[in-house]
Amino acid sequence: xxxxxxxxxxxxxxxxxxxxxxxxxxxxxxxxxxxxxxxxxxxxxxxxxxxxxxxxxxxxxxxxxxxxxxxxxxxxxxxxxxxxxxxxxxxxxxxxxxxxxxxxxxxxxxxxxxxxxxxxxxxxxxxxxxxxxxxxxxxxxxxxxxxxxxxxxxxxxxxxxxxxxxxxxxxxxxxxxxxxxxxxxxxxxxxxxxxxxxxxxxxxxxxxxxxxxxxxxxxxxxxxxx
Numbered sequence: 001x002x003x004x005x006x007x008x009x010x011x012x013x014x015x016x017x018x019x020x021x022x023x024x025x026x027x028x029x030x031x032x033x034x035x036x037x038x039x040x041x042x043x044x045x046x047x048x049x050x051x052x053x054x055x056x057x058x059x060x061x062x063x064x065x066x067x068x069x070x071x072x073x074x075x076x077x078x079x080x081x082x083x084x085x086x087x088x089x090x091x092x093x094x095x096x097x098x099x100x101x102x103x104x105x106x107x108x109x110x111x112x113x114x115x116x117x118x119x120x121x122x123x124x125x126x127x128x129x130x131x132x133x134x135x136x137x138x139x140x141x142x143x144x145x146x147x148x149x150x151x152x153x154x155x156x157x158x159x160x161x162x163x164x165x166x167x168x169x170x171x172x173x174x175x176x177x178x179x180x181x182x183x184x185x186x187x188x189x190x191x192x193x194x195x196x197x198x199x200x201x202x203x204x205x206x207x208x209x210x211x212x213x214x215x216x217x218x219x220x221x222x223x224x225x226x
Contacts, residue, residue, distance in 0.1 A: 068097030099130025132162030140168035164194030
């Protein structure tokens with residue numbers, strides 16, 4: 001039998017086998033995941049909020065994840081509620097989601113937790129990161145005051161980064177003051193970069209605005225001499 005005939009028969013056999021496979025075996029895994037995500041987003045918020053009161057912290061953590069991934073604006077209220085959870089992992093996950101969602105409704109609550117003396121260092125770190133991602137200028141004064149009081153280099157570095165991300169011009173003197181008093185070269189560098197970032201953001205040249213020329217048809221603008 002010629003080789004081209006054998007190849008043709010082999011291809012035909014493969015096609016018949018694939019056609020005979022059950023439908024489930026031919027399902028696109030990407031589409032399955034997409035349908036799962038759509039179904040998850042379509043779930044009622046109430047289903048997840050009830051789990052925020054469960055006695056098992058792992059259940060509460062899953063509820064926070066589901067609320068954060070739901071894409072529903074009303075989930076923010078419950079994520080703010082979860083920042084008061086007694087379990088640190090649940091609390092931190094809620095804070096992270098608020099930052100990711102840029103939920104400025106949570107600014108005041110997060111600022112209050114930042115200045116509490118009994119807040120865990122890890123929680124304060126995540127609050128600073130979240131506030132930086134949210135970019136709400138209302139948080140800048142409190143972060144600047146926190147920066148002036150705290151002496152931990154890592155914590156100060158995170159606060160400096162947050163101020164740079166927020167971009168409030170009123171915090172530049174606070175950052176300059178930090179550069180004057182710190183003996184940590186890394187912190188000095190971070191503060192300098194934050195100041196530069198804020199100034200760049202405030203610079204008119206950083207915003208490209210095109211203003212159309214006003215043309216008076218009766219008195220056109222004179223041509224420039226070369």
